[in-house]
Structure formats: structure tokens, C-alpha cells
Amino acid sequence: MTARIIDGKDFSATVRTKVADHVTRLKADYDVTPGLAVIQVGTDPASQVYVRNKGRQTVEAGMNSCQHNLDADTSEADLLMLVEQLNRDPAVHGILVQLPLPVHLNESVVINAIAPEKDVDGFHISNVGLLATGQRSIIPCTPLGCLMLLREHHGALGGMNAVVVGRSNIVGKPMANLLLKDNCTITIAHSRTKDLEAVCRRADILVVAVGRPGMITGDYVREGATVIDVGINRIRHPDDPEKTKLAGDVHFASVAAKAGAITPVPGGVGPMTIACLLANTITACCRMNGLAEPEGLTV
Ligand code: GUN
Secondary structure (H helix, E strand, O other), X not given: OOOEEOOHHXXXXXXXXXXXXXXXXXXXXXXXXXXXXXXXXXXXXXXXXXXXXXXXXXXXXXXXXXXXXXXXOOOHHHHHHHHHHHHHOOOOOEEEEOOOOOOOOOHHHHHOOOOHHHEXXXXXXXXXXXXXXXXXXXXXXXXXXXXXXXXXXXXXXXXXXXXXXXXXXXOHHHHHHHXXXXXXXXXXXXXXXXXXXXXHHOXXXXXXXXXXXXXXXXXXXXXXXXXXXXXXXXXXXXXXXXOEEEEOOEOHHHHHOOOOEEOOOOOOHHHHHHHHHHHHHHHHHHHXXXXXXXXXXXX
């Protein structure tokens, strides 16, 4: 079988258009402009690229974007004071603190200081608990993007066997909870899982978020399965040691020969993550203002 490519770049453009259309309506009908505040502490180059892209796409969708770049040695008290100020600001509907933070800052303390209704990453303990108990919450962007792609490809997911490889709080655990909410039978696999190949081969849906380039080969995949590759790893270019390229956690060639559908890297899950951040910002804005939420931008 040769896998169908699930085009996240194309689908994310559809999501961004929906967001932009709804922003236009919010402005015209209610004089409300959704606003997203992004905080970066330090100058990690990869984080800078992500933060810049987030800001650009926020503005392109017609929303307000404000970026706070803090020195790497910013104290926790100063960071918490900024978060508090943004919590109180009625023009800010979403707050995102770019991770990882410098080691002297406690990520849990900082994330849990964000007002849960403005936590557009869905990382606040209240949002985690709401999702885990199947209640309405703000959903972490990457798993939300994966679920949107899966629903778009399959329609209803009920009864399917889903294996999530990776147990992070950002992807693996929320992904499993979302798939469970969609009535899949869930397995979470990780570095201590015995016979990972056999476990993965039981999957109708295989979601991989381990951060190890090319780890999942065709041997791990059942004929016809749908494979979602969350990995974004920068590796040395095979043809030119001077250059680098992006690679997923999935060995694309061997898996694409077996799977029914697969997300590429780049152009799969990656573009969906920022589109879902915009979607979460508009969802938060509508909830805060007691307005109807746009269709198809959350689950
Ligand atoms: N760093 C890498 N991914 C993410 C993300 O989804 N949210 C935040 N806040 N930081 C990140």
C-alpha cells in the first residue's frame, strides 16, 4: 500500500481562514478584537523562531499580538508579576509562556499562574483536569491539531485502536485523553514499553511524539494504519554535512509504503499547532465575552 499524505499545511490554511473570518465578524458585530500575549524568557534561537511565527500569524488573522521578551535572568517574581498584569488586562484573551523556561524558573508555578480561561496552551492544571475528566476545557494545540487531522481523514474515530507513543504532558497524555473522548481504545506506549513494535502494530491510529528522528519504521506499522508524526527534529542533511533538515520521529519511506495515511514532516502536524493556537485564542475570547464559539475550531 502507498499511503495517502495527510496535508497539514493545506488543512491549517483552512483553519486559519476560519479564524480570520470569525475575527472579522467579532470586530464588526461586537467591537471585540481577540488578543494574544506571548512571553519569551531568554534568547533560545528555536523559541525565537516559534515566537516570531506565532506573532506574525496572529496579526495575519486580524488579532492583536503582543510579545514580551524578558532577559534570561528574569526572576520568577518579575515573571509572575507580568503574568498577573496580563491576567487582569481585558484586551488580552490568550497568554502563552514559551517553553522551555530557563532552569531557575519553575514551569509549573508559572503555567499555573496564568488565568485558566486565558491559558491558550491548555497546560494549566485546571485545563488538564477538565480534559482528563471529559469536560469542556482549552485543549493543548498540538494534540488538538492532530485530532482535527484525524477527524478530517476518518470522520468518526469510535472503536478504533489508537496507540500514542510518548507520554509527555504537552502531547502524549492530552492526545490519549482526546482520542479516548472520541471513543478510541487507547494504549500509551513509552521508553519502557515491552515489545514496542508489536504494540504499535495493533494500531489503527498511531501517533508518535518521542523526539527521536526516524525511530518508527515500517516494521512498527500495520498495513493500512493512519500514522501521525508529531516529531520535529533538526538533523544533518544526508547529502550535505554543511546543511540541516527537519525529520520526523517516523521513518517516512518505509512507513509510507505500508500505512494507509501519513503526515509528512515538514508540512504535517507542525503547521496545525500554530493554527490551533489561533483557534484557542478565539475560543477563549468568545467564552470570556459570553459569545457563541465558532464551529470546528475546538472539540
Ligand atoms: N515549546 C514547544 N512547544 C510549545 C508549546 O506548544 N507551547 C509552549 N508554550 N511552548 C512550547
